Amino acid sequence: MPESSSAKNALLSVKNLKIEATSYPPGEPPKTVTLVEGVSFDLQKGKVLGLIGESGAGKSTIGLSALAYGRGGVRITGGQVLLDGKDILTLDKNGIRSIRGARVCYVAQSAAAAFNPAHRLGDQVIEASLRHGIMSREEAKKRALYLFQVLGLPNPESFGERYPHQVSGGQLQRAMTAMALCPNPELIVFDEPTTALDVTTQIDVLAAIKHAIEETHTAALYITHDLAVVAQISDDIMVLRHGKTVEYGTTKQVIEAPREDYTRALVSVRQTKRDEAPDQTGTQLKIEHVSAGYGNGFKVLHDVSMHLPKGQTLAIVGESGSGKSTLARVITGLLPPTEGRITFEGKELPRALKGRSTDELRRIQMIYQMADTAMNPRQTVRDIVGRPLSFYFGMHGAKKTARVKELLDQIEMGTRFLDRYPAELSGGQKQRVAIARALAAEPELILCDEPTSALDPLVAEGILNLLLKLQEETAVSYVFITHDIAIVRAIADSVAVMHRGRLVRFGPKSKVLAPPFDDYTDLLLKSVPEMEIGWLERVLATRRMESAGN
Amino acid sequence: MNLRAIPFSAWIGIAGIAIAIFCALFAPVIAPFGERDVVGDIWLPAGGDFLLGTDNLGRDLLSRLIYGARTTIFVALAATVLSFSLGMILSFTAAVMGGFVDQFFSRFNDLMMAIPTLIFALVVLAVLPQHLWILILVMAVLDSTRVFRIGRAVALDVAVMEFVEAARLRGEGSTWIIFREILPNTLSPLLAEFGLRFAFSILFLSTLSFLGLGIQPPAADWGGMVKDNKDGIIFGISAALIPGAAIATLAICVNLVVDWLMKRTSSLKGGRGDA
Numbered sequence: 112m113p114e115s116s117s118a119k120n121a122l123l124s125v126k127n128l129k130i131e132a133t134s135y136p137p138g139e140p141p142k143t144v145t146l147v148e149g150v151s152f153d154l155q156k157g158k159v160l161g162l163i164g165e166s167g168a169g170k171s172t173i174g175l176s177a178l179a180y181g182r183g184g185v186r187i188t189g190g191q192v193l194l195d196g197k198d199i200l201t202l203d204k205n206g207i208r209s210i211r212g213a214r215v216c217y218v219a220q221s222a223a224a225a226f227n228p229a230h231r232l233g234d235q236v237i238e239a240s241l242r243h244g245i246m247s248r249e250e251a252k253k254r255a256l257y258l259f260q261v262l263g264l265p266n267p268e269s270f271g272e273r274y275p276h277q278v279s280g281g282q283l284q285r286a287m288t289a290m291a292l293c294p295n296p297e298l299i300v301f302d303e304p305t306t307a308l309d310v311t312t313q314i315d316v317l318a319a320i321k322h323a324i325e326e327t328h329t330a331a332l333y334i335t336h337d338l339a340v341v342a343q344i345s346d347d348i349m350v351l352r353h354g355k356t357v358e359y360g361t362t363k364q365v366i367e368a369p370r371e372d373y374t375r376a377l378v379s380v381r382q383t384k385r386d387e388a389p390d391q392t393g394t395q396l397k398i399e400h401v402s403a404g405y406g407n408g409f410k411v412l413h414d415v416s417m418h419l420p421k422g423q424t425l426a427i428v429g430e431s432g433s434g435k436s437t438l439a440r441v442i443t444g445l446l447p448p449t450e451g452r453i454t455f456e457g458k459e460l461p462r463a464l465k466g467r468s469t470d471e472l473r474r475i476q477m478i479y480q481m482a483d484t485a486m487n488p489r490q491t492v493r494d495i496v497g498r499p500l501s502f503y504f505g506m507h508g509a510k511k512t513a514r515v516k517e518l519l520d521q522i523e524m525g526t527r528f529l530d531r532y533p534a535e536l537s538g539g540q541k542q543r544v545a546i547a548r549a550l551a552a553e554p555e556l557i558l559c560d561e562p563t564s565a566l567d568p569l570v571a572e573g574i575l576n577l578l579l580k581l582q583e584e585t586a587v588s589y590v591f592i593t594h595d596i597a598i599v600r601a602i603a604d605s606v607a608v609m610h611r612g613r614l615v616r617f618g619p620k621s622k623v624l625a626p627p628f629d630d631y632t633d634l635l636l637k638s639v640p641e642m643e644i645g646w647l648e649r650v651l652a653t654r655r656m657e658s659a660g661n
Numbered sequence: 662m663n664l665r666a667i668p669f670s671a672w673i674g675i676a677g678i679a680i681a682i683f684c685a686l687f688a689p690v691i692a693p694f695g696e697r698d699v700v701g702d703i704w705l706p707a708g709g710d711f712l713l714g715t716d717n718l719g720r721d722l723l724s725r726l727i728y729g730a731r732t733t734i735f736v737a738l739a740a741t742v743l744s745f746s747l748g749m750i751l752s753f754t755a756a757v758m759g760g761f762v763d764q765f766f767s768r769f770n771d772l773m774m775a776i777p778t779l780i781f782a783l784v785v786l787a788v789l790p791q792h793l794w795i796l797i798l799v800m801a802v803l804d805s806t807r808v809f810r811i812g813r814a815v816a817l818d819v820a821v822m823e824f825v826e827a828a829r830l831r832g833e834g835s836t837w838i839i840f841r842e843i844l845p846n847t848l849s850p851l852l853a854e855f856g857l858r859f860a861f862s863i864l865f866l867s868t869l870s871f872l873g874l875g876i877q878p879p880a881a882d883w884g885g886m887v888k889d890n891k892d893g894i895i896f897g898i899s900a901a902l903i904p905g906a907a908i909a910t911l912a913i914c915v916n917l918v919v920d921w922l923m924k925r926t927s928s929l930k931g932g933r934g935d936a
Contacts, residue, residue, distance in 0.1 A: 443830055445826065445829075464829065464830070467832075469832045472830065472831060472832040476830075477830055479823050479827070481823065484822050484823045484824065485823040485824050485827055486824050486827075487824045487841075487842055487845070487846065488846065489845035489846055490841075498831070499831060502831060502832070502833070503831075548827075552831070
């Protein structure tokens, strides 16, 4: 363990932390659940510690404990949280209040939800400093201006005059960082600050945060599930799982020489690459010059054409707002295209859902990003998977049950899940059930709309492997919508890059992901964090060189 | 279902409703006197032969209360169930179909709601012949406008969820979407509304009876009994308060049960809930 000897002069020292919560299962007596147990670490002034783990690992809970705070029903029941040698868990309400927002600040995942939409950004950024009486309004404004400059926000002089809805998501996240830095805190807790952002935006925010931390010598806890991100920004890394420490060491050691199996799995995740199919001439699905839009004349897709051979995978990549999900809606018929046509198996598909026959509907199925909302919470797995069977094939009784069991086997889940409700499944299991529902229709094409982006890396890899296995077994084709280049490398045969509703690049994977690049593809590929220390600096350096060269 | 999981408050509600229903079913057996029999002096105090005293005509108050449970509960329950069936089917159809159907139903509903309920009811009931089923029907139709509004709001919320979209993509018809996808996910707010509407139905019926257009005398109903005995209050006679208390108790009991049901359905396996 690093620096255990120097715990005395650590800024934040967490010792043997234990956090519990009470859960209320319906119809049963309340239960006490241990969320975090036996977690200890030290954080020096000006250093960054990355907390990493999958959802439910307790990383946010630990982060909030640095503010002596527990979310609804969560109690810190054991251990110490020493800030400058003083245990903040023993402080009374006023004592804690004088620390929160002054000495320790918090940056939330969704800046859009964390800002008050009714107030100007500038007022919100300096609010904590004023409330705590740390500085006068003039001083605070000056500091905010300085921070806006450090964080690279556009027009720093007038930025504070704007309202939250007038700036982009990436800028809002940086404004939130400015808000946290404004009172000159000793420690900032970053709770997944870049998770909700596009890769191209993420890199800017990441660079800004790193620069600001270095500039102000603030210590930080950086919480994320993305090891590649944390490798760029932190000095030490703690890997958490089920509320316990798996591994704790310097970033270099954890990334380059992980000691535990779990860490090794995290480091090596998504390094699978699949060779593309050699013959890509067939056209099961053909999209020709499709344009589409919402409402009165607002066009989201402009003249998009691509095709997909039978039994292969077409990956559609792009950041949010690029129109990739809209394209999926056009293919399903939920959004009729205004121009162009879609041919499936040599026959033109009717534009709107209403015009399509049951059999046409059956042959194209869809898997959603959020399995939670894609399944009726009041139906059991048996009903969810069984409905397409009775709807398309008229199955019922024992025959239907047998087929549902078969499908559950296919998605590597046992029959004991038959009578569970979606809420009784984990995120990965839910997505598997959603895949089984799509499979039940015996489709020829499955549209996958970011099916793994809401999942933890290891679980996501399991889902990807399952999809590949199913493709081998049933020769189903996939249109796979994603923003993640690593996934594209892993599963695609052909790739379409989209930007602002236009097709930027389309072709076999080997061609699209190889130079010479167009500007946008280049930016997209370079923005994907790599599991390598110093990657961020390198990318930024090349960017500076390029702009200097121009 | 586990009987132990039912909270104490719900047991109180269940007990209250059970007593009321028992009274309604076995009124002739348990009532000490007849519904319409004048058995004593007017406004006798409680005690003696008359457990709760007598009313403004000298009829036994307890007996009338027991008989009154019959009409009050039957009419209010029938009207509420009917208004819910009507309001929910129409509102869900509007939410699922959207477009013209939605506009037509919603604007018609607005039109109905623009007319003050009580005045509307008074006019219609004055014109139509005085049958019990007409009374129930008028109450149901007027109440269904409220159900329509809340039903459409909650159904719209669910209708945009991805699992409904998935059902549409499968090619399911509106009936399946309404009854299998949307209805189970909107039960919590609608159950809450049911409890409230039932209580309002009792009050509305009482109002109508009070104005002479509800249950016709000499048949007993709780609202009418309040009206019959209201003059007694001036003389310090509490006869009017007893049926009033009965109305309040029943309304509270129904809501205690509904609260519990609502918690149960919304916590059930991660439903969208507020409990």
